[in-house]
Amino acid sequence: MYVLGIETSCDETSAAVIKDGTQLLSNIVASQDELHEPYGGVVPELASRCHIEKIESIVDLSLEKASISLEDINGIAVTSGPGLVGSLVVGLSYAKALSYAKKIPFYGVNHLEAHLHAIFLEKKIEYPFIGLLVSGGHTSLYDIRGVGNYTLLGSTVDDACGEAFDKVAKILGLGYPGGRKIDEIAKKGNAKAILFPRPRLKEDDLNFSFSGLKTAVLNYCQKLGKSLSEVERNDIAASFQETVVETLLQKSLKALEKMQYPKLVIAGGVAANSRLRAAFQHMSKEKNIELFIPSLKLCTDNAAMVGALGYHYLVAGQKAPFSLNAYATTSSSQASF
Ligand SMILES: Nc1ncnc2c1ncn2[C@@H]1O[C@H](COP(=O)(O)OP(=O)(O)OP(=O)(O)O)[C@@H](O)[C@H]1O
Ligand SMILES: [Mg+2]
Incomplete structure:
Protein backbone atom coordinates (compact mmCIF):
# COMPACT_ATOMS: atom_id res chain seq x y z
CA MET A 1 0.00 0.00 0.00
CA HIS A 117 5.75 6.96 15.55
CA ALA A 118 8.54 8.38 13.35
CA ILE A 119 10.89 5.76 14.80
CA PHE A 120 8.92 2.93 13.16
CA LEU A 121 10.38 4.05 9.80
CA GLU A 122 13.78 2.95 11.10
CA LYS A 123 13.23 0.35 13.81
CA LYS A 124 10.86 -2.46 14.67
CA ILE A 125 9.66 -1.97 18.24
CA GLU A 126 7.28 -4.07 20.30
CA TYR A 127 4.72 -2.27 22.45
CA PRO A 128 4.46 -1.15 25.22
CA PHE A 129 7.03 1.58 25.73
CA ILE A 130 7.46 5.02 27.29
CA GLY A 131 7.33 7.87 24.78
CA LEU A 132 9.08 11.15 25.56
CA LEU A 133 7.92 13.91 23.21
CA VAL A 134 10.22 16.95 23.19
CA SER A 135 9.25 19.46 20.52
CA GLY A 136 8.71 23.15 19.88
CA GLY A 137 5.22 23.15 21.39
CA HIS A 138 5.14 20.08 23.65
CA THR A 139 7.04 18.24 26.37
CA SER A 140 5.23 15.12 27.52
CA LEU A 141 5.65 11.56 28.70
CA TYR A 142 3.28 8.86 27.44
CA ASP A 143 2.54 5.25 28.19
CA ILE A 144 2.26 3.88 24.62
CA ARG A 145 0.56 0.51 24.18
CA GLY A 146 -0.27 0.56 20.48
CA VAL A 147 -1.45 2.78 17.64
CA GLY A 148 -4.19 4.95 19.11
CA ASN A 149 -3.60 3.53 22.61
CA TYR A 150 -1.83 6.15 24.72
CA THR A 151 -2.00 7.46 28.27
CA LEU A 152 -0.50 10.83 29.12
CA LEU A 153 1.74 10.41 32.18
CA GLY A 154 2.93 14.00 32.51
CA SER A 155 3.59 17.16 30.54
CA THR A 156 4.94 20.67 30.89
CA VAL A 157 2.97 23.02 33.08
CA ASP A 158 4.25 26.07 31.15
CA ASP A 159 6.78 26.33 28.28
CA ALA A 160 7.76 23.39 26.06
CA CYS A 161 11.47 22.57 26.17
CA GLY A 162 11.92 23.46 22.47
CA GLU A 163 10.31 26.81 23.20
CA ALA A 164 12.79 27.30 26.09
CA PHE A 165 15.68 26.52 23.71
CA ASP A 166 14.35 29.10 21.23
CA LYS A 167 13.77 31.77 23.90
CA VAL A 168 17.18 31.29 25.52
CA ALA A 169 18.77 31.50 22.05
CA LYS A 170 17.00 34.82 21.60
CA ILE A 171 18.32 36.06 24.98
CA LEU A 172 21.83 35.05 23.87
CA GLY A 173 21.37 36.84 20.54
CA LEU A 174 21.69 33.64 18.50
CA GLY A 175 18.71 34.24 16.23
CA TYR A 176 15.93 31.89 15.13
CA PRO A 177 15.49 28.93 15.22
CA GLY A 178 17.64 28.69 18.29
CA GLY A 179 17.73 25.05 19.42
CA ARG A 180 20.29 23.97 16.86
CA LYS A 181 22.45 27.04 17.53
CA ILE A 182 22.51 26.42 21.30
CA ASP A 183 23.48 22.81 20.59
CA GLU A 184 26.38 24.03 18.42
CA ILE A 185 27.89 26.61 20.78
CA ALA A 186 27.27 24.48 23.89
CA LYS A 187 29.89 22.06 22.54
CA LYS A 188 32.51 24.76 23.22
CA GLY A 189 31.13 25.69 26.66
CA ASN A 190 31.45 24.37 30.22
CA ALA A 191 28.18 22.71 31.25
CA LYS A 192 29.11 23.03 34.94
CA ALA A 193 29.94 26.74 34.78
CA ILE A 194 26.53 27.91 36.06
CA LEU A 195 24.15 26.01 38.28
CA PHE A 196 20.68 26.94 37.02
CA PRO A 197 17.61 25.76 38.98
CA ARG A 198 16.46 22.26 38.01
CA PRO A 199 12.72 22.77 37.49
CA ARG A 200 10.31 20.36 39.23
CA LEU A 201 13.01 17.74 39.78
CA LYS A 202 12.10 17.42 43.43
CA GLU A 203 8.39 16.96 42.65
CA ASP A 204 7.29 13.35 42.57
CA ASP A 205 5.05 13.70 39.51
CA LEU A 206 5.98 13.42 35.83
CA ASN A 207 5.31 17.03 34.90
CA PHE A 208 7.90 19.49 33.61
CA SER A 209 8.41 23.24 33.87
CA PHE A 210 10.82 25.31 31.77
CA SER A 211 9.59 28.86 32.16
CA GLY A 212 11.51 29.49 35.44
CA LEU A 213 14.71 28.18 33.87
CA LYS A 214 14.35 30.57 30.95
CA THR A 215 13.83 33.46 33.43
CA ALA A 216 16.90 32.31 35.42
CA VAL A 217 19.00 32.56 32.23
CA LEU A 218 17.57 36.03 31.53
CA ASN A 219 18.30 37.21 35.10
CA TYR A 220 21.83 35.79 34.93
CA CYS A 221 22.54 37.68 31.68
CA GLN A 222 21.04 40.91 33.06
CA LYS A 223 23.15 40.63 36.23
CA LEU A 224 26.28 40.41 34.12
CA GLY A 225 25.10 43.78 32.81
CA LYS A 226 27.26 43.92 29.69
CA SER A 227 27.40 42.35 26.29
CA LEU A 228 28.38 38.69 26.63
CA SER A 229 31.80 37.42 25.67
CA GLU A 230 31.97 34.32 23.49
CA VAL A 231 33.15 32.23 26.46
CA GLU A 232 30.27 33.45 28.66
CA ARG A 233 27.74 32.79 25.93
CA ASN A 234 29.05 29.26 25.35
CA ASP A 235 29.02 28.51 29.09
CA ILE A 236 25.45 29.79 29.51
CA ALA A 237 24.28 27.72 26.52
CA ALA A 238 26.04 24.58 27.81
CA SER A 239 24.77 25.02 31.39
CA PHE A 240 21.20 25.71 30.25
CA GLN A 241 21.24 22.70 27.89
CA GLU A 242 22.63 20.44 30.62
CA THR A 243 19.80 21.50 32.98
CA VAL A 244 17.13 20.69 30.38
CA VAL A 245 18.69 17.33 29.51
CA GLU A 246 19.10 16.39 33.19
CA THR A 247 15.43 17.21 33.87
CA LEU A 248 14.21 15.18 30.87
CA LEU A 249 16.44 12.30 31.89
CA GLN A 250 15.31 12.14 35.52
CA LYS A 251 11.62 12.38 34.64
CA SER A 252 11.97 9.70 31.94
CA LEU A 253 13.62 7.38 34.43
CA LYS A 254 10.74 7.97 36.83
CA ALA A 255 8.24 7.09 34.09
CA LEU A 256 10.15 3.92 33.14
CA GLU A 257 10.24 2.91 36.79
CA LYS A 258 6.59 3.69 37.35
CA MET A 259 5.41 1.62 34.37
CA GLN A 260 8.16 -1.01 34.75
CA TYR A 261 8.90 -0.78 31.01
CA PRO A 262 12.43 -1.39 29.70
CA LYS A 263 11.90 0.70 26.51
CA LEU A 264 12.03 4.41 25.80
CA VAL A 265 11.30 6.25 22.53
CA ILE A 266 12.26 9.93 22.22
CA ALA A 267 10.62 12.06 19.53
CA GLY A 268 10.29 15.68 18.37
CA GLY A 269 12.73 18.40 17.32
CA VAL A 270 14.68 18.56 20.60
CA ALA A 271 15.50 14.85 20.19
CA ALA A 272 17.98 16.11 17.57
CA ASN A 273 20.04 17.68 20.37
CA SER A 274 23.48 16.09 20.50
CA ARG A 275 23.89 16.35 24.30
CA LEU A 276 20.44 14.85 24.88
CA ARG A 277 21.26 11.94 22.57
CA ALA A 278 24.60 11.27 24.30
CA ALA A 279 23.19 11.55 27.83
CA PHE A 280 20.26 9.21 27.12
CA GLN A 281 22.57 6.70 25.36
CA HIS A 282 24.77 6.67 28.46
CA MET A 283 21.77 6.20 30.74
CA SER A 284 20.38 3.39 28.58
CA LYS A 285 23.60 1.42 28.89
CA GLU A 286 23.88 2.04 32.61
CA LYS A 287 20.25 1.15 33.39
CA ASN A 288 19.78 -1.51 30.74
CA ILE A 289 17.02 0.41 28.98
CA GLU A 290 16.36 -0.08 25.26
CA LEU A 291 16.54 3.40 23.76
CA PHE A 292 15.14 4.50 20.39
CA ILE A 293 15.72 7.96 18.90
CA PRO A 294 14.99 8.66 15.21
CA SER A 295 17.70 9.99 12.90
CA LEU A 296 17.92 13.81 12.82
CA LYS A 297 15.72 14.26 9.72
N1 LIG B 1 19.75 20.30 17.95
C1 LIG B 1 18.73 20.81 18.63
N2 LIG B 1 18.85 21.05 19.97
C2 LIG B 1 17.83 21.57 20.68
N3 LIG B 1 16.64 21.89 20.14
C3 LIG B 1 16.47 21.67 18.83
C4 LIG B 1 17.50 21.13 18.01
N4 LIG B 1 17.02 21.03 16.73
C5 LIG B 1 15.76 21.50 16.77
N5 LIG B 1 15.42 21.89 18.02
C6 LIG B 1 14.17 22.49 18.48
O1 LIG B 1 13.09 21.67 18.08
C7 LIG B 1 11.92 22.50 17.95
C8 LIG B 1 11.24 22.15 16.66
O2 LIG B 1 10.79 20.85 16.78
P1 LIG B 1 9.44 20.37 16.11
O3 LIG B 1 9.56 20.66 14.65
O4 LIG B 1 9.18 18.98 16.51
O5 LIG B 1 8.44 21.37 16.83
P2 LIG B 1 7.07 21.96 16.34
O6 LIG B 1 6.53 21.09 15.25
O7 LIG B 1 7.24 23.40 16.11
O8 LIG B 1 6.20 21.75 17.65
P3 LIG B 1 5.12 20.58 17.93
O9 LIG B 1 5.63 19.34 17.30
O10 LIG B 1 5.06 20.51 19.42
O11 LIG B 1 3.86 21.07 17.32
C9 LIG B 1 12.37 23.94 18.00
O12 LIG B 1 12.03 24.48 19.26
C10 LIG B 1 13.90 23.84 17.82
O13 LIG B 1 14.61 24.87 18.46
MG1 LIG C 1 6.46 19.05 15.39
Whole structure:
Protein backbone atom coordinates (compact mmCIF):
# COMPACT_ATOMS: atom_id res chain seq x y z
CA MET A 1 0.00 0.00 0.00
CA TYR A 2 1.36 3.42 -1.00
CA VAL A 3 0.53 6.35 1.31
CA LEU A 4 1.14 10.00 0.48
CA GLY A 5 1.91 11.94 3.68
CA ILE A 6 1.38 15.70 3.88
CA GLU A 7 2.56 17.94 6.76
CA THR A 8 2.01 21.72 7.08
CA SER A 9 1.34 22.18 10.81
CA CYS A 10 3.88 24.96 11.40
CA ASP A 11 6.69 26.26 9.21
CA GLU A 12 7.74 23.21 7.20
CA THR A 13 5.98 22.23 3.99
CA SER A 14 6.53 18.52 3.61
CA ALA A 15 5.33 15.58 1.52
CA ALA A 16 6.45 11.93 1.58
CA VAL A 17 5.63 8.61 0.01
CA ILE A 18 5.61 5.53 2.25
CA LYS A 19 5.24 1.94 1.09
CA ASP A 20 3.54 -0.56 3.41
CA GLY A 21 3.86 1.70 6.47
CA THR A 22 7.62 1.53 6.91
CA GLN A 23 9.43 1.88 3.58
CA LEU A 24 10.41 5.47 3.00
CA LEU A 25 10.38 6.19 -0.76
CA SER A 26 10.64 9.98 -0.48
CA ASN A 27 10.50 12.68 2.19
CA ILE A 28 10.68 16.27 0.92
CA VAL A 29 10.90 19.01 3.57
CA ALA A 30 10.89 22.70 2.63
CA SER A 31 11.84 24.81 5.64
CA GLN A 32 10.71 28.42 6.12
CA ASP A 33 13.49 29.28 8.62
CA GLU A 34 14.89 32.09 6.46
CA LEU A 35 11.46 33.65 6.01
CA HIS A 36 10.80 33.90 9.76
CA GLU A 37 14.34 34.61 10.97
CA PRO A 38 14.06 38.44 10.79
CA TYR A 39 11.02 38.29 13.14
CA GLY A 40 12.65 35.99 15.72
CA GLY A 41 9.84 33.42 15.46
CA VAL A 42 7.15 32.00 13.21
CA VAL A 43 4.73 34.60 11.78
CA PRO A 44 1.53 32.58 11.20
CA GLU A 45 0.25 34.68 8.27
CA LEU A 46 3.58 34.39 6.41
CA ALA A 47 3.75 30.66 7.16
CA SER A 48 0.36 29.88 5.62
CA ARG A 49 1.05 32.00 2.52
CA CYS A 50 4.35 30.20 2.02
CA HIS A 51 2.65 26.78 2.37
CA ILE A 52 0.17 27.82 -0.35
CA GLU A 53 3.03 28.76 -2.67
CA LYS A 54 4.94 25.52 -2.09
CA ILE A 55 2.46 22.71 -1.45
CA GLU A 56 1.85 21.69 -5.07
CA SER A 57 5.52 21.52 -6.07
CA ILE A 58 6.50 19.70 -2.86
CA VAL A 59 3.85 17.02 -3.36
CA ASP A 60 4.85 16.66 -7.04
CA LEU A 61 8.51 16.36 -6.04
CA SER A 62 7.74 13.68 -3.44
CA LEU A 63 5.93 11.59 -6.09
CA GLU A 64 8.74 12.14 -8.59
CA LYS A 65 11.41 11.11 -6.07
CA ALA A 66 9.41 7.98 -5.22
CA SER A 67 9.07 7.26 -8.97
CA ILE A 68 5.32 6.81 -8.77
CA SER A 69 2.28 8.76 -9.92
CA LEU A 70 -0.79 9.87 -8.00
CA GLU A 71 -2.70 6.99 -9.63
CA ASP A 72 -0.52 4.55 -7.62
CA ILE A 73 -1.35 6.18 -4.27
CA ASN A 74 -3.82 4.15 -2.15
CA GLY A 75 -4.32 6.62 0.69
CA ILE A 76 -3.45 10.16 1.80
CA ALA A 77 -2.45 10.93 5.41
CA VAL A 78 -2.43 14.61 6.32
CA THR A 79 -1.76 16.41 9.60
CA SER A 80 -5.05 17.91 10.82
CA GLY A 81 -3.71 19.22 14.18
CA PRO A 82 -2.43 20.39 16.55
CA GLY A 83 -0.60 23.37 15.04
CA LEU A 84 -1.20 26.74 13.42
CA VAL A 85 -4.70 26.53 11.95
CA GLY A 86 -3.82 28.80 9.00
CA SER A 87 -0.94 26.47 8.12
CA LEU A 88 -2.82 23.24 8.74
CA VAL A 89 -5.73 24.14 6.45
CA VAL A 90 -3.35 24.47 3.49
CA GLY A 91 -2.20 20.83 3.73
CA LEU A 92 -5.64 19.62 4.73
CA SER A 93 -7.41 21.40 1.85
CA TYR A 94 -4.81 20.14 -0.61
CA ALA A 95 -5.26 16.56 0.66
CA LYS A 96 -9.06 16.89 0.40
CA ALA A 97 -8.79 18.20 -3.16
CA LEU A 98 -6.53 15.32 -4.23
CA SER A 99 -8.79 12.85 -2.44
CA TYR A 100 -11.91 14.21 -4.18
CA ALA A 101 -10.38 14.50 -7.64
CA LYS A 102 -8.62 11.12 -7.63
CA LYS A 103 -11.05 9.24 -5.37
CA ILE A 104 -8.31 8.33 -2.89
CA PRO A 105 -9.33 7.96 0.79
CA PHE A 106 -7.65 10.41 3.18
CA TYR A 107 -7.11 10.41 6.94
CA GLY A 108 -6.41 13.30 9.38
CA VAL A 109 -3.37 12.49 11.52
CA ASN A 110 -2.49 13.93 14.93
CA HIS A 111 0.93 15.62 14.62
CA LEU A 112 2.12 14.53 18.10
CA GLU A 113 1.11 10.93 17.55
CA ALA A 114 3.03 11.09 14.25
CA HIS A 115 6.19 12.37 16.00
CA LEU A 116 6.02 9.44 18.43
CA HIS A 117 5.75 6.96 15.55
CA ALA A 118 8.54 8.38 13.35
CA ILE A 119 10.89 5.76 14.80
CA PHE A 120 8.92 2.93 13.16
CA LEU A 121 10.38 4.05 9.80
CA GLU A 122 13.78 2.95 11.10
CA LYS A 123 13.23 0.35 13.81
CA LYS A 124 10.86 -2.46 14.67
CA ILE A 125 9.66 -1.97 18.24
CA GLU A 126 7.28 -4.07 20.30
CA TYR A 127 4.72 -2.27 22.45
CA PRO A 128 4.46 -1.15 25.22
CA PHE A 129 7.03 1.58 25.73
CA ILE A 130 7.46 5.02 27.29
CA GLY A 131 7.33 7.87 24.78
CA LEU A 132 9.08 11.15 25.56
CA LEU A 133 7.92 13.91 23.21
CA VAL A 134 10.22 16.95 23.19
CA SER A 135 9.25 19.46 20.52
CA GLY A 136 8.71 23.15 19.88
CA GLY A 137 5.22 23.15 21.39
CA HIS A 138 5.14 20.08 23.65
CA THR A 139 7.04 18.24 26.37
CA SER A 140 5.23 15.12 27.52
CA LEU A 141 5.65 11.56 28.70
CA TYR A 142 3.28 8.86 27.44
CA ASP A 143 2.54 5.25 28.19
CA ILE A 144 2.26 3.88 24.62
CA ARG A 145 0.56 0.51 24.18
CA GLY A 146 -0.27 0.56 20.48
CA VAL A 147 -1.45 2.78 17.64
CA GLY A 148 -4.19 4.95 19.11
CA ASN A 149 -3.60 3.53 22.61
CA TYR A 150 -1.83 6.15 24.72
CA THR A 151 -2.00 7.46 28.27
CA LEU A 152 -0.50 10.83 29.12
CA LEU A 153 1.74 10.41 32.18
CA GLY A 154 2.93 14.00 32.51
CA SER A 155 3.59 17.16 30.54
CA THR A 156 4.94 20.67 30.89
CA VAL A 157 2.97 23.02 33.08
CA ASP A 158 4.25 26.07 31.15
CA ASP A 159 6.78 26.33 28.28
CA ALA A 160 7.76 23.39 26.06
CA CYS A 161 11.47 22.57 26.17
CA GLY A 162 11.92 23.46 22.47
CA GLU A 163 10.31 26.81 23.20
CA ALA A 164 12.79 27.30 26.09
CA PHE A 165 15.68 26.52 23.71
CA ASP A 166 14.35 29.10 21.23
CA LYS A 167 13.77 31.77 23.90
CA VAL A 168 17.18 31.29 25.52
CA ALA A 169 18.77 31.50 22.05
CA LYS A 170 17.00 34.82 21.60
CA ILE A 171 18.32 36.06 24.98
CA LEU A 172 21.83 35.05 23.87
CA GLY A 173 21.37 36.84 20.54
CA LEU A 174 21.69 33.64 18.50
CA GLY A 175 18.71 34.24 16.23
CA TYR A 176 15.93 31.89 15.13
CA PRO A 177 15.49 28.93 15.22
CA GLY A 178 17.64 28.69 18.29
CA GLY A 179 17.73 25.05 19.42
CA ARG A 180 20.29 23.97 16.86
CA LYS A 181 22.45 27.04 17.53
CA ILE A 182 22.51 26.42 21.30
CA ASP A 183 23.48 22.81 20.59
CA GLU A 184 26.38 24.03 18.42
CA ILE A 185 27.89 26.61 20.78
CA ALA A 186 27.27 24.48 23.89
CA LYS A 187 29.89 22.06 22.54
CA LYS A 188 32.51 24.76 23.22
CA GLY A 189 31.13 25.69 26.66
CA ASN A 190 31.45 24.37 30.22
CA ALA A 191 28.18 22.71 31.25
CA LYS A 192 29.11 23.03 34.94
CA ALA A 193 29.94 26.74 34.78
CA ILE A 194 26.53 27.91 36.06
CA LEU A 195 24.15 26.01 38.28
CA PHE A 196 20.68 26.94 37.02
CA PRO A 197 17.61 25.76 38.98
CA ARG A 198 16.46 22.26 38.01
CA PRO A 199 12.72 22.77 37.49
CA ARG A 200 10.31 20.36 39.23
CA LEU A 201 13.01 17.74 39.78
CA LYS A 202 12.10 17.42 43.43
CA GLU A 203 8.39 16.96 42.65
CA ASP A 204 7.29 13.35 42.57
CA ASP A 205 5.05 13.70 39.51
CA LEU A 206 5.98 13.42 35.83
CA ASN A 207 5.31 17.03 34.90
CA PHE A 208 7.90 19.49 33.61
CA SER A 209 8.41 23.24 33.87
CA PHE A 210 10.82 25.31 31.77
CA SER A 211 9.59 28.86 32.16
CA GLY A 212 11.51 29.49 35.44
CA LEU A 213 14.71 28.18 33.87
CA LYS A 214 14.35 30.57 30.95
CA THR A 215 13.83 33.46 33.43
CA ALA A 216 16.90 32.31 35.42
CA VAL A 217 19.00 32.56 32.23
CA LEU A 218 17.57 36.03 31.53
CA ASN A 219 18.30 37.21 35.10
CA TYR A 220 21.83 35.79 34.93
CA CYS A 221 22.54 37.68 31.68
CA GLN A 222 21.04 40.91 33.06
CA LYS A 223 23.15 40.63 36.23
CA LEU A 224 26.28 40.41 34.12
CA GLY A 225 25.10 43.78 32.81
CA LYS A 226 27.26 43.92 29.69
CA SER A 227 27.40 42.35 26.29
CA LEU A 228 28.38 38.69 26.63
CA SER A 229 31.80 37.42 25.67
CA GLU A 230 31.97 34.32 23.49
CA VAL A 231 33.15 32.23 26.46
CA GLU A 232 30.27 33.45 28.66
CA ARG A 233 27.74 32.79 25.93
CA ASN A 234 29.05 29.26 25.35
CA ASP A 235 29.02 28.51 29.09
CA ILE A 236 25.45 29.79 29.51
CA ALA A 237 24.28 27.72 26.52
CA ALA A 238 26.04 24.58 27.81
CA SER A 239 24.77 25.02 31.39
CA PHE A 240 21.20 25.71 30.25
CA GLN A 241 21.24 22.70 27.89
CA GLU A 242 22.63 20.44 30.62
CA THR A 243 19.80 21.50 32.98
CA VAL A 244 17.13 20.69 30.38
CA VAL A 245 18.69 17.33 29.51
CA GLU A 246 19.10 16.39 33.19
CA THR A 247 15.43 17.21 33.87
CA LEU A 248 14.21 15.18 30.87
CA LEU A 249 16.44 12.30 31.89
CA GLN A 250 15.31 12.14 35.52
CA LYS A 251 11.62 12.38 34.64
CA SER A 252 11.97 9.70 31.94
CA LEU A 253 13.62 7.38 34.43
CA LYS A 254 10.74 7.97 36.83
CA ALA A 255 8.24 7.09 34.09
CA LEU A 256 10.15 3.92 33.14
CA GLU A 257 10.24 2.91 36.79
CA LYS A 258 6.59 3.69 37.35
CA MET A 259 5.41 1.62 34.37
CA GLN A 260 8.16 -1.01 34.75
CA TYR A 261 8.90 -0.78 31.01
CA PRO A 262 12.43 -1.39 29.70
CA LYS A 263 11.90 0.70 26.51
CA LEU A 264 12.03 4.41 25.80
CA VAL A 265 11.30 6.25 22.53
CA ILE A 266 12.26 9.93 22.22
CA ALA A 267 10.62 12.06 19.53
CA GLY A 268 10.29 15.68 18.37
CA GLY A 269 12.73 18.40 17.32
CA VAL A 270 14.68 18.56 20.60
CA ALA A 271 15.50 14.85 20.19
CA ALA A 272 17.98 16.11 17.57
CA ASN A 273 20.04 17.68 20.37
CA SER A 274 23.48 16.09 20.50
CA ARG A 275 23.89 16.35 24.30
CA LEU A 276 20.44 14.85 24.88
CA ARG A 277 21.26 11.94 22.57
CA ALA A 278 24.60 11.27 24.30
CA ALA A 279 23.19 11.55 27.83
CA PHE A 280 20.26 9.21 27.12
CA GLN A 281 22.57 6.70 25.36
CA HIS A 282 24.77 6.67 28.46
CA MET A 283 21.77 6.20 30.74
CA SER A 284 20.38 3.39 28.58
CA LYS A 285 23.60 1.42 28.89
CA GLU A 286 23.88 2.04 32.61
CA LYS A 287 20.25 1.15 33.39
CA ASN A 288 19.78 -1.51 30.74
CA ILE A 289 17.02 0.41 28.98
CA GLU A 290 16.36 -0.08 25.26
CA LEU A 291 16.54 3.40 23.76
CA PHE A 292 15.14 4.50 20.39
CA ILE A 293 15.72 7.96 18.90
CA PRO A 294 14.99 8.66 15.21
CA SER A 295 17.70 9.99 12.90
CA LEU A 296 17.92 13.81 12.82
CA LYS A 297 15.72 14.26 9.72
CA LEU A 298 12.87 12.37 11.36
CA CYS A 299 13.06 14.32 14.66
CA THR A 300 11.88 17.70 13.32
CA ASP A 301 8.65 18.13 11.34
CA ASN A 302 8.34 15.87 8.30
CA ALA A 303 5.61 14.18 6.28
CA ALA A 304 7.23 10.73 6.46
CA MET A 305 6.08 10.27 10.06
CA VAL A 306 2.57 11.40 9.05
CA GLY A 307 2.41 8.89 6.20
CA ALA A 308 3.84 6.08 8.35
CA LEU A 309 1.26 6.59 11.09
CA GLY A 310 -1.63 7.30 8.68
CA TYR A 311 -0.94 3.93 7.02
CA HIS A 312 -2.20 2.09 10.12
CA TYR A 313 -5.52 3.94 10.10
CA LEU A 314 -5.98 3.74 6.31
CA VAL A 315 -5.17 0.03 6.14
CA ALA A 316 -7.82 -0.52 8.84
CA GLY A 317 -10.32 1.12 6.46
CA GLN A 318 -10.63 4.37 8.38
CA LYS A 319 -11.11 7.51 6.33
CA ALA A 320 -11.91 11.10 7.15
CA PRO A 321 -15.02 12.94 5.94
CA PHE A 322 -14.57 16.04 3.75
CA SER A 323 -16.01 18.03 6.69
CA LEU A 324 -12.85 17.31 8.75
CA ASN A 325 -11.47 20.53 10.26
CA ALA A 326 -7.99 21.57 11.36
CA TYR A 327 -7.54 22.10 15.13
CA ALA A 328 -5.02 24.20 17.06
CA THR A 329 -4.67 22.12 20.23
CA THR A 330 -5.28 18.48 20.95
CA SER A 331 -7.71 19.26 23.77
CA SER A 332 -9.90 21.27 21.39
CA SER A 333 -9.95 18.47 18.83
CA GLN A 334 -12.01 15.36 18.29
CA ALA A 335 -8.80 13.37 18.03
CA SER A 336 -8.39 10.31 20.21
CA PHE A 337 -4.81 11.23 20.99
N1 LIG B 1 19.75 20.30 17.95
C1 LIG B 1 18.73 20.81 18.63
N2 LIG B 1 18.85 21.05 19.97
C2 LIG B 1 17.83 21.57 20.68
N3 LIG B 1 16.64 21.89 20.14
C3 LIG B 1 16.47 21.67 18.83
C4 LIG B 1 17.50 21.13 18.01
N4 LIG B 1 17.02 21.03 16.73
C5 LIG B 1 15.76 21.50 16.77
N5 LIG B 1 15.42 21.89 18.02
C6 LIG B 1 14.17 22.49 18.48
O1 LIG B 1 13.09 21.67 18.08
C7 LIG B 1 11.92 22.50 17.95
C8 LIG B 1 11.24 22.15 16.66
O2 LIG B 1 10.79 20.85 16.78
P1 LIG B 1 9.44 20.37 16.11
O3 LIG B 1 9.56 20.66 14.65
O4 LIG B 1 9.18 18.98 16.51
O5 LIG B 1 8.44 21.37 16.83
P2 LIG B 1 7.07 21.96 16.34
O6 LIG B 1 6.53 21.09 15.25
O7 LIG B 1 7.24 23.40 16.11
O8 LIG B 1 6.20 21.75 17.65
P3 LIG B 1 5.12 20.58 17.93
O9 LIG B 1 5.63 19.34 17.30
O10 LIG B 1 5.06 20.51 19.42
O11 LIG B 1 3.86 21.07 17.32
C9 LIG B 1 12.37 23.94 18.00
O12 LIG B 1 12.03 24.48 19.26
C10 LIG B 1 13.90 23.84 17.82
O13 LIG B 1 14.61 24.87 18.46
MG1 LIG C 1 6.46 19.05 15.39
